[in-house]
Amino acid sequence: MSKKSYRQAINEALRQEMRRDPRVVLIGEDVAGGRGGSAGNNESWGGVLGVTKGLYTEFGPDRVLDTPISEASYIGAAAGAAATGLRPVAELMFVDFIGSCLDQVMNQMAKFRYMFGGKARTPLVIRTMYGAGFSAAAQHSQALYPLFTHIPGLKVVVPSSPYEAKGLLIEAIRDDDPVIFFENKVMYDDEEEVPDEMYSIPFGEANLTREGGDVTLIAIGRMVKLANEAADRLKAEGIGCTVIDPRTTSPLDTATILECVAETGRVVIVDESSPRCGMAADLSALIAEEAFADLKAPIRRVMPPHTPVPFASTLESLYVPDVNRIISAVRSVAPQTAERVA
Amino acid sequence: MSTLQINRDVMARSYRAMRTIRDFEERLHIEFATGEIPGFVHLYCGEEASGVGVCANLTDNDTIASTHRGHGHCIAKGVDVGAMMAEIYGRKSGICGGKGGSMHIADLSRGMLGANGIVGGGPPLICGAALSHKLLKDGGVAVAFYGDGASNEGTTLESLNLASVWHLPAVFVVEDNGYGEATAASYAVAGTQKARAAGFGMEYFECDGTDFFDVYEVAGKAIERARRGEGPSMVHVHLSRWYGHFEGDSMSYRKSEDVAAERRDRDCLVKFRNRTTEAGLFTADELDSVDQAVRDEIELSVRNAKAAPMPEAPDLLSDVYVSY
Amino acid sequence: MADTITPIVMPKFGLAMTEGKLAFWSVDDGDTLKVGDEIADIETSKITNAYESPVDGVLRRKVAAAGDTLRVGALIGVVAPADVSDADIDSFIETFQSTAVVEDDEGAVATVTEPTQIDIGGQSIRVLDLHGPDGVPVLLIHGFGGDLNGWLFTQPPLAVERRAISFDLPGHGGSDKTVEDGSKEALAKVALGVLDALGVDKAHLVGHSLGGGVAIAAAAAAPERVASLSLIAPAGLGSEINGDFITTMAEATRTRDIEAGLRPLFADPGLVSRDMVQDMQRFKRIDGVTAALRAIAAANFPDGHQADLTRSRLEELSAPVQIIWGEADAVVPVAQSADLPDRIAVHVLAGAGHMPQMEQTAAVNKLLIAFLAAH
Incomplete structure (x- = not known):
């Protein structure tokens, strides 16, 4: 056990799983970086943000495969390889690039098992970066996990911390279905205690990162961190919040969400993805349909506006949900002082 | 002209496969018109020698990816005909439990990675299958079938590049029947397939897709190259489809005498029969008895399919995931 | 002084x-x-x-x-x-x-003295070795699903008088997760291996729950190396055990199940904190842990009962023995402390469940310090 960054936790999960299972291979653009360059340095990058650093050196060119900038071919190749005996981990550098290869995800890997009458297994992981906060603008900042959550046959993981990232990635690699694994690019340097051993966190099991009796906060990915901070500050003013990190949007732990809603009757959903047809809308529908009688206040959603992600830092900071907006939303639905259970 | 130095068993199996495809498709053409078969059906009649000639060089250890016009590839790769027919009828006893249908017939145990409803869907998958064969060192080769239409898809062109970059044991078989849906290749395909192969540094072969022996020999060279670790290649197969893009297509974009001439002069089954009987390899009686056996098999497959139960409500929800 | x-x-x-x-x-x-x-x-x-x-x-x-x-x-x-x-x-x-x-x-x-990993017969075992003054060292053996951290109230005070050693049993804490057959004898071999590796010829053994059973097995295997036995709610003295607790420890993965499973450990179930539950859950997620706990449970607690009873072995031992038990133990019934030979001192502590060393720390430490000093 030692402090590890989100980046190190992911790297360690990949390394340990590649040591454990020779069928696990990395595929992606510049996952090593430098092949064919005049410097002769075949691992000059280790991923565009250094997440896969050192893996080429340890496992060599047959296990760490740099690709041309050619998402449709290599994401599709990952699907074909998974259906025929390998367990690929493909990197789609930024999830925004899904536009170049969605067919291979949506129509191929996601549907093999069902279309083929349950006879296919497609054990692959697509690791991909998401999220605003780096002034990376409209084509490198989206939080597109709802797009994948919408597609039956895919599992969708959005880890909220280094501990979560390692355990969920190991689970993803061992899973026999296609898994889309969302890494928030702003979190790579976040640190916490992460076991050195291999461990796995099951999918579809939400994590309660805070417990309080007044308001239920549901947050996804990096938003969990902000929701925790909001919950800690609200506790000081006597409002107790439960924070739910669903961990996976598909499968979704509806039971835990509904249990918590039944306890508090007040819900704030914090989501970094676009508001229309997004996770917050999906969760709101779930709660409205299944827990209407438990609700004591309207469901509140803290989300970006329905715009592309802007470039200028002033605009971007207005775009992404922040702690103050979460706190305001919670206050707007929190019970009167006398009724609080904290 | 290719020689007839082919194992007699391979020839016999191949003739039977071609005949099975022909009868399977002709029967579907009739049955589809009755309205009993749901969805889309794309027939492979006229192209039989291509799928069979290529797959006669393969075993269950090799992988193919097919197209929306996939019945022929499935039969050539050894997928069970009765289970295919039941699938096309949407029955629970179908090869995919009635959940795939004509465009998604697959049998991974036979190295058949699926027909594919998406034009250009297969070539990237075949890069992956070839990667598996290469890294798992199982000696297998992966073959992508695709049409002249799919040859214009970005996925196909990216896959030609990736296969060359990764030096994969892959073969890209362009089944060039001259039409992508209703638009002719002469309009839609710029340059040539040969130049495209050269553009990706890839070996190029071509053959007559109505001549089993030519396809068998030419594809065999490409496949053996791949098997020896010499990298990917393209096999350009010239052929013609006898029916429309899908059943119900009246082919108003094609002169009817063109199709009639194809059927009259370039029938792969007739060619095979003439050559092998003239060479004394098979008697007409022997081939006739294969034809009869196939007729019986197709008749049985249709009868069984029609009698088989439909999938039921619980099947709707099963097999979306291995576990969820 | x-x-x-x-x-x-x-x-x-x-x-x-x-x-x-x-x-x-x-x-x-x-x-x-x-x-x-x-x-x-x-x-x-x-x-x-x-x-x-x-x-x-x-x-x-x-x-x-x-x-x-x-x-x-x-x-x-x-x-x-x-x-x-x-x-x-x-x-x-x-x-x-x-x-x-x-x-x-x-x-x-x-x-802090950090735990270290030592090799015992090819297995990596985590050990915390607190050096005290000269005297017969003491070895602390934790229970099923626990680890050496369970002795953090106990080990430092004992280390004032003597070298105090705790370790993680195979399958637990920071030790390797392979447990052979999971029997008390196999675990006792590792306990004696820890003494060998640390150059300790003879030690007092303190064992809790399953660790108590392991201590008895170690004393039976190598009586000359055991100065005394202090057994806290030891396993092996009777067939009854809380089978639900064992099943939960081995099988539960979800937060609420683990929380419910841990409650019987304490007379005051309020001591089961979120952190405790999370720590147990994180431990159980580590590769090999579930298999190890299942193997140990199968060997020692099959079908909701205790197997491999060691009462007769305990009665035959010549080393001094004391037994400490929580009056409200909901895992291993305190009644199993009855009918032992008179030479075995039995201390039943009020206000304690299965973890008296945590719920009645001062009383347990006092008993241990005095007993170890006397032997």
Whole structure:
């Protein structure tokens, strides 16, 4: 056990799983970086943000495969390889690039098992970066996990911390279905205690990162961190919040969400993805349909506006949900002082 | 002209496969018109020698990816005909439990990675299958079938590049029947397939897709190259489809005498029969008895399919995931 | 004079606590303390608890200040009789602090001896070896699903008198997760292996629950190496056991199931904190843990009962034995302490469940210190 960054936790999960299972291979653009360059340095990058650093050196060119900038071919190749005996981990550098290869995800890997009458297994992981906060603008900042959550046959993981990232990635690699694994690019340097051993966190099991009796906060990915901070500050003013990190949007732990809603009757959903047809809308529908009688206040959603992600830092900071907006939303639905259970 | 130095068993199996495809498709053409078969059906009649000639060089250890016009590839790769027919009828006893249908017939145990409803869907998958064969060192080769239409898809062109970059044991078989849906290749395909192969540094072969022996020999060279670790290649197969893009297509974009001439002069089954009987390899009686056996098999497959139960409500929800 | 000086260390509230904040001192330098007097409030991320004095004496020195965050086991103060000289107190503190100095996040300096990994027959076993004065060392053996951190209230006070060693059984904590057949004999072999590896010929054994059964098996296998046995709610004395507890420990993965499963450990179920549950859950997620716990459960607690009963082996031992049991033990019934030979002292503690060393720390430590000193 030692402090590890989100980046190190992911790297360690990949390394340990590649040591454990020779069928696990990395595929992606510049996952090593430098092949064919005049410097002769075949691992000059280790991923565009250094997440896969050192893996080429340890496992060599047959296990760490740099690709041309050619998402449709290599994401599709990952699907074909998974259906025929390998367990690929493909990197789609930024999830925004899904536009170049969605067919291979949506129509191929996601549907093999069902279309083929349950006879296919497609054990692959697509690791991909998401999220605003780096002034990376409209084509490198989206939080597109709802797009994948919408597609039956895919599992969708959005880890909220280094501990979560390692355990969920190991689970993803061992899973026999296609898994889309969302890494928030702003979190790579976040640190916490992460076991050195291999461990796995099951999918579809939400994590309660805070417990309080007044308001239920549901947050996804990096938003969990902000929701925790909001919950800690609200506790000081006597409002107790439960924070739910669903961990996976598909499968979704509806039971835990509904249990918590039944306890508090007040819900704030914090989501970094676009508001229309997004996770917050999906969760709101779930709660409205299944827990209407438990609700004591309207469901509140803290989300970006329905715009592309802007470039200028002033605009971007207005775009992404922040702690103050979460706190305001919670206050707007929190019970009167006398009724609080904290 | 290719020689007839082919194992007699391979020839016999191949003739039977071609005949099975022909009868399977002709029967579907009739049955589809009755309205009993749901969805889309794309027939492979006229192209039989291509799928069979290529797959006669393969075993269950090799992988193919097919197209929306996939019945022929499935039969050539050894997928069970009765289970295919039941699938096309949407029955629970179908090869995919009635959940795939004509465009998604697959049998991974036979190295058949699926027909594919998406034009250009297969070539990237075949890069992956070839990667598996290469890294798992199982000696297998992966073959992508695709049409002249799919040859214009970005996925196909990216896959030609990736296969060359990764030096994969892959073969890209362009089944060039001259039409992508209703638009002719002469309009839609710029340059040539040969130049495209050269553009990706890839070996190029071509053959007559109505001549089993030519396809068998030419594809065999490409496949053996791949098997020896010499990298990917393209096999350009010239052929013609006898029916429309899908059943119900009246082919108003094609002169009817063109199709009639194809059927009259370039029938792969007739060619095979003439050559092998003239060479004394098979008697007409022997081939006739294969034809009869196939007729019986197709008749049985249709009868069984029609009698088989439909999938039921619980099947709707099963097999979306291995576990969820 | 060291034997009259008692270190007051950052306590461990719950299995998961790794550090705590000294919220405030409830006493001042020079105050006279009795066992059970509240001396400080300790905050963790989840709970705040009054910390009670484990000994009688005078608070001679506050080593930590209010607001300091310290690792569990770090020295926060020193209690000693009034007649102990300041120089002795200084030298005691210097000796205590002489092990690894770790700077934690908040910049506070904490003193801890870190556990190390040692090789026992090809298995990596995590050991915490606290060096005390000369004398017969003591080896602490934890129970099913626990680890050496369960002795954090116990080990430092014992280390004042003698070398005190704790370790993680195979399948537990930081040790390898392979357990052979999971039997008490196999685990006892590892316990004796720890003594071999650390060059200890003879030791007092303190075992809790399954660890008690392991201690009996070790004493039966190598009687010449065991100076005495202190068994806390030991396994193996009767067939009854809380089968649900065993099943939950081996099988539960979800937070609420683990929480429910841990409650029977304590007379006061409020002691089951979020951290404790999370720590157990994180432990159980590690590769090999579930298989190890299943194997141990199958060997020792099949079908909701105890197998491999060791009562007769215990009765045949010549080494001195004492037994400590929580009156409210909901895992292994205290009734199993009955009908033992008279030479075995049995102490039943009120206000304690299956973990008296955590719920009645001072009383258990007192019994252990006295018993070890006498043998």
